[in-house]
Amino acid sequence: MTRISVKVDGTAYEDEVEPRLLLVHYLRDRLGLTGTPVGCDTTNCGACMVDLDGKSVKSCSVLAVQADGGEVTTIQGLASADGEWHPLQRAFHEQHALQCGFCTPGMIMAARDLLRENPDPTPEEVREGLEGNLCRCTGYMNIVRAVLAAAAEERRHQAPEPGAVAEHAEPSTAGSGAPV
Numbered sequence: 001m002t003r004i005s006v007k008v009d010g011t012a013y014e015d016e017v018e019p020r021l022l023l024v025h026y027l028r029d030r031l032g033l034t035g036t037p038v039g040c041d042t043t044n045c046g047a048c049m050v051d052l053d054g055k056s057v058k059s060c061s062v063l064a065v066q067a068d069g070g071e072v073t074t075i076q077g078l079a080s081a082d083g084e085w086h087p088l089q090r091a092f093h094e095q096h097a098l099q100c101g102f103c104t105p106g107m108i109m110a111a112r113d114l115l116r117e118n119p120d121p122t123p124e125e126v127r128e129g130l131e132g133n134l135c136r137c138t139g140y141m142n143i144v145r146a147v148l149a150a151a152a153e154e155r156r157h158q159a160p161e162p163g164a165v166a167e168h169a170e171p172s173t174a175g176s177g178a179p180v
């Protein structure tokens with residue numbers, strides 16, 4: 001057994017695990033975080049995607065010991081403490097992109113990673129960003145729409161309020177002859 005300490009969805013855990021234990025099984029079976037599913041167990045489908053230290057990873061291809069000292073965020077850690085959904089969760093709901101419980105968590109985690117790297121993607125870039133996530137049942141139209149909608153909402157939130165810059169700006173001395 002190997003001792004690990006890992007933070008998952010904001011909670012710190014100290015555990016003894018077998019070195020061969022996969023991260024996805026640690027999350028589901030030890031911590032009870034069943035929001036992260038096992039879709040294929042062969043690293044093909046992306047259903048098991050979580051964030052490990054700022055990058056999305058397929059948790060069926062990572063050992064729990066590899067998360068030692070790290071920080072994991074699962075789909076269950078995306079909503080804020082007061083229960084407000086992440087913009088991607090809201091957009092998946094509003095754009096009817098929520099599909100089954102297998103593919104959706106991974107789609108959202110992969111999209112979150114994609115938007116961190118590219119906050120203003122084209123539909124094509126969204127498709128490329130999600131190419132490691134499979135849904136066996138449908139096209140991806142609403143999923144792409146949802147990711148674009150979430151991106152737009154996040155950009156709106158990050159944009160300064162109109163007038164905010166002027167309000168907080170130091171008075172300009174340019175051309176006034178005043179000492180700097």
Ligand code: FES
Binds near residue numbers: 040041042046048
């Ligand atoms: S269960 Fe991990 S990629 Fe399918």
Ligand code: FES
Binds near residue numbers: 102104134138
């Ligand atoms: S695999 Fe989830 S809806 Fe198709």
